[in-house]
Amino acid sequence: MRILLAVAALVSVVALWARQEARLKGAVFGRGPAQEAQVRELTESGELTAPSPVKVLTRDDSDWRKALKPDRYHVLREAGTERPFSGELLVEKRDGWFVCHACRLPLFKSDSKFDSHCGWPSFSEPSAFENIRTRRDLSGGMVRTEILCARCGSHLGHVFDDGPTATGLRYCVNSLSLDFNAGLAKMPPKTDTAIFAAGCFWGVEKLFYETPGVLSTTVGYTGGHTEHPSYKQVCGGNTGHAEAVEVVFDPARVTYTKLVELFFEAHDPTTLNAQGPDYGTQYRSGVFYRDQQQRKQAVEIRDKLVAKKMWSDSVVTEITPASTFWKAEDYHQKWFLTHPVTCHRPTGK
Numbered sequence: 001m002r003i004l005l006a007v008a009a010l011v012s013v014v015a016l017w018a019r020q021e022a023r024l025k026g027a028v029f030g031r032g033p034a035q036e037a038q039v040r041e042l043t044e045s046g047e048l049t050a051p052s053p054v055k056v057l058t059r060d061d062s063d064w065r066k067a068l069k070p071d072r073y074h075v076l077r078e079a080g081t082e083r084p085f086s087g088e089l090l091v092e093k094r095d096g097w098f099v100c101h102a103c104r105l106p107l108f109k110s111d112s113k114f115d116s117h118c119g120w121p122s123f124s125e126p127s128a129f130e131n132i133r134t135r136r137d138l139s140g141g142m143v144r145t146e147i148l149c150a151r152c153g154s155h156l157g158h159v160f161d162d163g164p165t166a167t168g169l170r171y172c173v174n175s176l177s178l179d180f181n182a183g184l185a186k187m188p189p190k191t192d193t194a195i196f197a198a199g200c201f202w203g204v205e206k207l208f209y210e211t212p213g214v215l216s217t218t219v220g221y222t223g224g225h226t227e228h229p230s231y232k233q234v235c236g237g238n239t240g241h242a243e244a245v246e247v248v249f250d251p252a253r254v255t256y257t258k259l260v261e262l263f264f265e266a267h268d269p270t271t272l273n274a275q276g277p278d279y280g281t282q283y284r285s286g287v288f289y290r291d292q293q294q295r296k297q298a299v300e301i302r303d304k305l306v307a308k309k310m311w312s313d314s315v316v317t318e319i320t321p322a323s324t325f326w327k328a329e330d331y332h333q334k335w336f337l338t339h340p341v342t343c344h345r346p347t348g349k
Helices: 002-021 060-069 070-080 202-207 231-235 254-266 292-307
Strands: 034-040 052-057 096-100 106-111 132-137 144-151 156-160 170-173 176-182 191-198 214-222 240-248 283-287 318-321
Touching: 060 191, 060 283, 106 170, 132 156, 176 292, 191 202, 191 231, 202 214, 202 240, 202 254, 240 283, 254 292, 283 292, 292 318
Parallel strands: 283 318
Antiparallel strands: 034 052, 096 106, 096 176, 132 144, 144 156, 156 170, 191 240, 191 283, 214 240
């Protein structure tokens, strides 16, 4: 079992590296540096924006030397390493964001930081997958995966496959590469919850996680009869459950109606018990409403899109009362942060 877990973690790192290299237009493999990057910025209220394109920050070496102190320049621009247990952020315990010292891009969130006893700040995952790029590092007679800021290309540290959390990863980062912004966005006084099923929950979670106004997402199983179901049981097709995503949102920033529209537009609601290459009742399309107001809005959005002839085939999406939502195993949560996942966005049939 330990061997299988180690192999799975190694595959995660390789997939992470391969995805980032492809997205950055082959900068590592000699096809020229990327001119643009998709990143998520930090708002004044302490939340991440949706991914948007920005120009990659480039400076002459002389400009970097003027902008950075010698010790920071050595780490950020020369891929140096600070002495272990010397960084001031190693013991930082407050809530907040760790941002790139060179360009202020948000890189890590305090809730992903853990004590690895390695001598450098360690994180289980980046705050946004888009904001970190990776490349193979063969220096020092070792084969490692280097992590860099996606906007300015500054060296941050390395990622290893020995993390203790569900991601199985340890982002080992130099304190000198980072600045710390204390404070996280406060939960609004009123939140609401929506539950959607639209095929494999990995991509569906990514879709809603990146939606402004969404506060948290959780993948799990619902709509069936088996209590405390496992992924293996659900895949067996005998639990009655669908793979689903629970979305907690701020109704002052994004409405339930908007989320329902996004749900319908981001998958094919005309295929029965199937989505893309996945087949089975667990991949059915469904809206699980928590009250009659949600039911009314879901039906209205469905009927509006049908009237617009968005699809030529009949919509088979279930709109049913929400039942117990069973959280899926930890390794399924935020799968998209360490694996290449894309959402199915049909434009009509």
